[in-house]
Amino acid sequence: MKIPLSWLKDFIDLDGLSVEDVARKLTLAGMEVDEILYVGLSMPEYKDGEKHEFKTNGIGWDKEKLVVAEIRQVNPHPNADKLTLLDLYDGEQDQVVLTGAPNIFHLKGAGKLEKPVKVAYAKEGTTLYDGHAEGQVLMTLKRAKIRGVDSYSMVCSEKELGITDESDGIIILDDDAPVGMPLSDYMGDAVLDISILPNMGRNANVVGIARELAAMLGRELKKPDTKVAVSGQSVKELLEIEITTPEMNPRFVAGLIRNVELKPSPYQIQRRLKLAGIRPISNVVDATNYAMIEYGEPLHAFDYDVLKKRAGDKKIKITTRTAKDGEKLTTLDGNERKLTANNVLVCDEKGSLSLSGVMGGAESEVTDSTKNILLEGAAWNFINIRRTAQQHNLPSEASFRFSRGVHPALAEGGVRLGLKYMAEWAGGAVAPDLVDEYPLPPKDAVVDVTVTDVKRWLGIDLTLDQIAELLSRLEFKSEVLSDKVRVTSPNHRMDIGEGVVGVADVLEEVARSYGYDNIPTTTMADALPPQVGNPVHEWEEHLRDLLVALGLQEVVTYRMTSPERESRVAKHDEYVRLANPITPEKSVLRRSLVASVFDSLEKNIRYAESFSFFEIGPIFEPVKNDLPKEPHKLVIVMTGLREATAWDVKEPPTMDFFDLKGRIELMLGGLRLSDVSYTATESYSYLHPGKAAEVKVSGQVIGAFGELHPLVKEQYELGDSSVLVAEFDLGTLRAMTPTYEIKSIPDTPPIYEDIALIVDESVLAETVEALIRQTGGRSVTDVRLFDLYRDEKIGAGKKSLAYALTYQAEDKTMTDAEAAAIRKKIVKRLEREVGAVLRS
Amino acid sequence: MQDKLNEIEKTALASLASVSDPAAVEAWRVANLGRSSELMGVFSGLGKLSKEERPVIGQAANRVKVALEAALEEKAAEVKKAALEKSLAEEKLDVTLPGRTTHIGRLHPSTQQLRRVLDILAEMGFQVYTSREVETDEYNFQLLNFPPHHPARDMQDTLFVEAENRGDNPIIMRTHTSPGQIHAMRHFAATNPQDPPPIRIALPGMCFRYEQITVRSEVQFNQVEGLAVGKNITFADLKGTLTDFVRRMFGENTRLRFRASYFPFTEPSAEVDVECFVCGGEGCQVCKNAGWLEILGCGMVHPNVLMNGGYDPKVYSGYAWGMGPERQLMLRNKVGDIRYFWGNDVRFLEQF
Numbered sequence A: 001m002k003i004p005l006s007w008l009k010d011f012i013d014l015d016g017l018s019v020e021d022v023a024r025k026l027t028l029a030g031m032e033v034d035e036i037l038y039v040g041l042s043m044p045e046y047k048d049g050e051k052h053e054f055k056t057n058g059i060g061w062d063k064e065k066l067v068v069a070e071i072r073q074v075n076p077h078p079n080a081d082k083l084t085l086l087d088l089y090d091g092e093q094d095q096v097v098l099t100g101a102p103n104i105f106h107l108k109g110a111g112k113l114e115k116p117v118k119v120a121y122a123k124e125g126t127t128l129y130d131g132h133a134e135g136q137v138l139m140t141l142k143r144a145k146i147r148g149v150d151s152y153s154m155v156c157s158e159k160e161l162g163i164t165d166e167s168d169g170i171i172i173l174d175d176d177a178p179v180g181m182p183l184s185d186y187m188g189d190a191v192l193d194i195s196i197l198p199n200m201g202r203n204a205n206v207v208g209i210a211r212e213l214a215a216m217l218g219r220e221l222k223k224p225d226t227k228v229a230v231s232g233q234s235v236k237e238l239l240e241i242e243i244t245t246p247e248m249n250p251r252f253v254a255g256l257i258r259n260v261e262l263k264p265s266p267y268q269i270q271r272r273l274k275l276a277g278i279r280p281i282s283n284v285v286d287a288t289n290y291a292m293i294e295y296g297e298p299l300h301a302f303d304y305d306v307l308k309k310r311a312g313d314k315k316i317k318i319t320t321r322t323a324k325d326g327e328k329l330t331t332l333d334g335n336e337r338k339l340t341a342n343n344v345l346v347c348d349e350k351g352s353l354s355l356s357g358v359m360g361g362a363e364s365e366v367t368d369s370t371k372n373i374l375l376e377g378a379a380w381n382f383i384n385i386r387r388t389a390q391q392h393n394l395p396s397e398a399s400f401r402f403s404r405g406v407h408p409a410l411a412e413g414g415v416r417l418g419l420k421y422m423a424e425w426a427g428g429a430v431a432p433d434l435v436d437e438y439p440l441p442p443k444d445a446v447v448d449v450t451v452t453d454v455k456r457w458l459g460i461d462l463t464l465d466q467i468a469e470l471l472s473r474l475e476f477k478s479e480v481l482s483d484k485v486r487v488t489s490p491n492h493r494m495d496i497g498e499g500v501v502g503v504a505d506v507l508e509e510v511a512r513s514y515g516y517d518n519i520p521t522t523t524m525a526d527a528l529p530p531q532v533g534n535p536v537h538e539w540e541e542h543l544r545d546l547l548v549a550l551g552l553q554e555v556v557t558y559r560m561t562s563p564e565r566e567s568r569v570a571k572h573d574e575y576v577r578l579a580n581p582i583t584p585e586k587s588v589l590r591r592s593l594v595a596s597v598f599d600s601l602e603k604n605i606r607y608a609e610s611f612s613f614f615e616i617g618p619i620f621e622p623v624k625n626d627l628p629k630e631p632h633k634l635v636i637v638m639t640g641l642r643e644a645t646a647w648d649v650k651e652p653p654t655m656d657f658f659d660l661k662g663r664i665e666l667m668l669g670g671l672r673l674s675d676v677s678y679t680a681t682e683s684y685s686y687l688h689p690g691k692a693a694e695v696k697v698s699g700q701v702i703g704a705f706g707e708l709h710p711l712v713k714e715q716y717e718l719g720d721s722s723v724l725v726a727e728f729d730l731g732t733l734r735a736m737t738p739t740y741e742i743k744s745i746p747d748t749p750p751i752y753e754d755i756a757l758i759v760d761e762s763v764l765a766e767t768v769e770a771l772i773r774q775t776g777g778r779s780v781t782d783v784r785l786f787d788l789y790r791d792e793k794i795g796a797g798k799k800s801l802a803y804a805l806t807y808q809a810e811d812k813t814m815t816d817a818e819a820a821a822i823r824k825k826i827v828k829r830l831e832r833e834v835g836a837v838l839r840s
Numbered sequence B: 001m002q003d004k005l006n007e008i009e010k011t012a013l014a015s016l017a018s019v020s021d022p023a024a025v026e027a028w029r030v031a032n033l034g035r036s037s038e039l040m041g042v043f044s045g046l047g048k049l050s051k052e053e054r055p056v057i058g059q060a061a062n063r064v065k066v067a068l069e070a071a072l073e074e075k076a077a078e079v080k081k082a083a084l085e086k087s088l089a090e091e092k093l094d095v096t097l098p099g100r101t102t103h104i105g106r107l108h109p110s111t112q113q114l115r116r117v118l119d120i121l122a123e124m125g126f127q128v129y130t131s132r133e134v135e136t137d138e139y140n141f142q143l144l145n146f147p148p149h150h151p152a153r154d155m156q157d158t159l160f161v162e163a164e165n166r167g168d169n170p171i172i173m174r175t176h177t178s179p180g181q182i183h184a185m186r187h188f189a190a191t192n193p194q195d196p197p198p199i200r201i202a203l204p205g206m207c208f209r210y211e212q213i214t215v216r217s218e219v220q221f222n223q224v225e226g227l228a229v230g231k232n233i234t235f236a237d238l239k240g241t242l243t244d245f246v247r248r249m250f251g252e253n254t255r256l257r258f259r260a261s262y263f264p265f266t267e268p269s270a271e272v273d274v275e276c277f278v279c280g281g282e283g284c285q286v287c288k289n290a291g292w293l294e295i296l297g298c299g300m301v302h303p304n305v306l307m308n309g310g311y312d313p314k315v316y317s318g319y320a321w322g323m324g325p326e327r328q329l330m331l332r333n334k335v336g337d338i339r340y341f342w343g344n345d346v347r348f349l350e351q352f
């Protein structure tokens, strides 16, 4: 919410405080000032190294060079039809100023003006915004010749002074503007852009902010004066009100003003409204907006004569009720709205008039010909207003306030203030009395607060009197009893609860009033809970570390995807579907982490020669009308060069199945899992049927890996290299029991020996190694395949496997003869079981 | 014979002078001190000499041998040194050529930042507690004191999951990690409902909002919350804990300020700003010239939330705070585009 400082000063004395001081007080008390816009008041100049506090913008007006002046005569320009020459007086001397402003053009050649026109006059050398430039561009007024006439100064528009972004024509000031007065003294301002928190709806107005400031500064709040002279027939004789659902409409107040003259509001009023972000319309409409911004009560003006006519000149009866499903109303923006049963309407006997608290109806709105005005100030259920405003997509200043809760007590003062401003700016006579239907006054919350409550919740020691004083600053009624303060919520706020919640609500107000800054910082005295850790989280983090140590880059991808994107890897019918996705591309929750990682890989493929990605995260398995399952998965994807290229490493080989398998072996080793086995598999549709393996630990499948199926690869742009992919279910993997036993290093010398065996292609390496280990028993401590060889000499359908064996005895030095004996046994067994032949 | 020995010595030493490489040194040794050298011939001929001559010649021959050996040793060292100097002079690398690298692994920046946060919290006694990402409205909002249709819900635009017959309890993507507060409190309260144990936990995880994906906003983001519940926990303790945390996180001289704020699940609530660590408060682009950076939201756990978690607000109190690791990284490392995080562009990831 934007609040001009000058407006605030109507209600609180801010002498001795800078704009920043005010902004700081508000910010710390929960009314965060997002930006200070200077519109005339001088901007702070920060020295080098000096600390800033607020985002600032705008322009200060030079006191010497920008003054109030009066135009005494408007003369034609000798060489240009569209320009005029103004004779004006700036309080010290006469000046001639050139202007093209359209809103002064009609006075051209009228001779000496009967009533001089007051304007904002900028002398030579003034810095202001360029009125003709796009956006806000600073410029300095310089002497120039325009169409043969000397120009050295100007009469300013709102854009040039930074009051609005765009403007046509010069500012015409109010008649009482004192000629010669520096403009910044007359109407220099600064606008505080304040964020209004959802529980601070009471402060979405000038008086509310002034009240908070008064409390924080310990100064007095000047309450708005709503007294106005009245005349004519009482409104009570002309109108009655019936409220059918008080829970939706606790109060309805109406007043009447007769014989208004619609015209623009005084300039100072228009300026304040503009600075507050409200477009001035006419004095009557401006009065409702001005009173709302000032006091917080949204008002609605009806054309009284329209209502009277609809009532057939009889007494008008206003009824508020909920709408019927399907009922229609044309709102004043010209749209016909289809209503539902939770919308509340203001009606007369002929039908609906307005969508209450959100927007008026077209028929009864104020027009240029309106003479008499019925002014409504009401209280509505804030949740209902919020739903209605959302339903019809009608955010407005009124619904903003009503949906945050406007206290029903404000309705009366709001209407009086609105009528007073109409009378001031539009003439007219306010009718005596108000029609005030108030079936459901809210109960002001009463809360008991003790010294212990304050100590226990806030950690500060306050006496009952201190508590009472802090709260009374915020207009709480605080009664000091023997052992507690009985606090009654003031009748402008609706955010204080009852019982234990009310205590917390009041304690927040104690803390704000005391100042968060003044509360000490202490070290917790409470007992440290038992430290039990989080084994699942710690295990996943350990796994991440292992994978990083293996040279893999972690990625984190979107949980949302589309079935089409995923179908390239995996087709599923059932998904966790979003009811309101931000885009069709992100309409469901992923079921395949592989697909997520491929999306990342595909986007990156041009940017590096090699990729080794992994991701750990959930996939989402739908459960009809209930929460989905969220199993965590690990996916590894590798493709590209095995080593980094360098100036002398030109063409390293690309990675294949065994690069990935090696990482998996190391990962499982790092998890201290033994009893791991790998079995060829064809049951994963996205994997190459001949280059895929299932991984088992202790006989249980924990995941699978292999080369990406060529048909799947085709669906992506993943380059020429093989793409290797592995997927593990982390719940299953985590359940595997690790071994922590570390073998001791033997002291005895080992004997190393290589043997090469020729076997049929069909014999698995795993089988050969297992036979060697079984036969060698504890005497063979290591078996490592170091060569795999095929050629004509050993015959078609055959392969040679070469193993490096380590023989070692635990307790003595093994002799060559002993090693030879073991080898003989091994070769014999291999001959017998797999038909192996020892290569010589 | 004596003359012959002198001649051998003289000739040998003369020829040694021209020796200049290791091979020549070895050849000289074989020629002059080897088995078939003239000098060795003198030694082997000693037996043929008379009793009187033998010790004299033997001694003289020995002297020559020692002299030649010393000369050889000296020469060998000299040659070796010269060879080394030569090779050192010749073997000059262009040290500015790039080194041979390898592909190294890294954690995603969000994981790195989450760890920094969680490591500090762990030292402060806050243990990790995780909970699900798809939630019910009840856990994400209602039990956290957001009634249905409450304006506070405007603060968190929600992604809804398709489901039927859920009434006022739709299934949603969690908008914050706070549902974990209720899960955790109920979990701990169940261990001893009459006298629930104190809690100090950190709640990390992915959260979701109905936000278009732009430079500044994302549909998913990480959050970490801290929660402490006990019989003796105050707002002053909250200030103390967060002051410690922020100084560990951003440096020991970091200034911070607490300003009043609003969250439905805390009361009182506060927003914590730290003095901009980019400009030190002088104003810069990162802090939008404000000098302060909004870094976390916090407050005393609302009595309704304590109650919903199984903790009696008349006996227990607690505080909670939440922050965003991605936001911290953006501020700290001047990451200009939040989309980088889930974009996983290697050119971004490699910088962390």
Ligand SMILES: [Zn+2]
Pocket: B276, B277, B278, B279, B280, B281, B282, B283, B284, B285, B286, B287, B288, B289, B291, B292
């Ligand atoms: Zn900064």
